[in-house]
Amino acid sequence: MKRVKKLGIWMDHSIAYLMEFTNNPFEIKTIESQFSIEEKELQISKKASVLINTEKHVLYEYYNKIGDAIKNYKQIILFGPSCAKMEFFDVLSEDERFLKMKIEIKETDKMSLNQQHDFILKYFANN
Numbered sequence: 001m002k003r004v005k006k007l008g009i010w011m012d013h014s015i016a017y018l019m020e021f022t023n024n025p026f027e028i029k030t031i032e033s034q035f036s037i038e039e040k041e042l043q044i045s046k047k048a049s050v051l052i053n054t055e056k057h058v059l060y061e062y063y064n065k066i067g068d069a070i071k072n073y074k075q076i077i078l079f080g081p082s083c084a085k086m087e088f089f090d091v092l093s094e095d096e097r098f099l100k101m102k103i104e105i106k107e108t109d110k111m112s113l114n115q116q117h118d119f120i121l122k123y124f125a126n127n
Contacts (some may be wrong), residue, residue, distance in 0.1 A: 007073040008120035009066070010111060012082040013059065016066050017116060020073075021124045026117050029069060033062040059084075063091040071097055077123050079106040079116075 006021035018029040066088060070076060078085040085105050092098040111119065 005073045006075045006077075006124050007070055008077045008079065008116065008123065009070070009085075010108070010116045010119075011066070011078065011080045011084050011088065013062075013084045016062075017113065018066070018069060019117065019120055021120055026120075028113065031062070031065050031069060034058050059087065060091070063088045067092060067095065067098070073101065075102045075124075075127070077104050077106060077120065079108045079119065081108060081110050 008019045008021065010017045010019075014033050016031045018031065019026050078089060089103060089105055092101070092103065106123070108119065
């Protein structure tokens with residue numbers, strides 16, 4: 001029986017930590033958004049519509065980078081403190097490459113890497 005590839009992703013709008021659920025020690029892949037707080041502060045002086053369009057474009061690129069990294073997994077848990085996980089799920093829902101994936105979303109607080117690791121172990125132990 002082939003083992004289902006499982007992945008946990010803790011994410012917010014600035015960074016995503018991707019951790020594959022395996023029997024081996026966890027390897028963490030990090031993907032960062034290019035939209036920094038400093039850039040956002042510089043943009044505040046510009047018109048709101050320009051800021052919103054710039055932010056959407058940068059976030060869409062960020063979500064696509066994560067999507068490229070997860071395309072070979074079958075079961076994914078998205079978790080974290082912000083609405084980024086829901087926005088990312090919406091992007092995945094519009095892409096047919098991800099329609100057969102089992103994706104679940106959980107609201108969590110900010111977590112250390114060890115807490116994220118424990119969360120993923122507990123989540124997949126029950127699923």
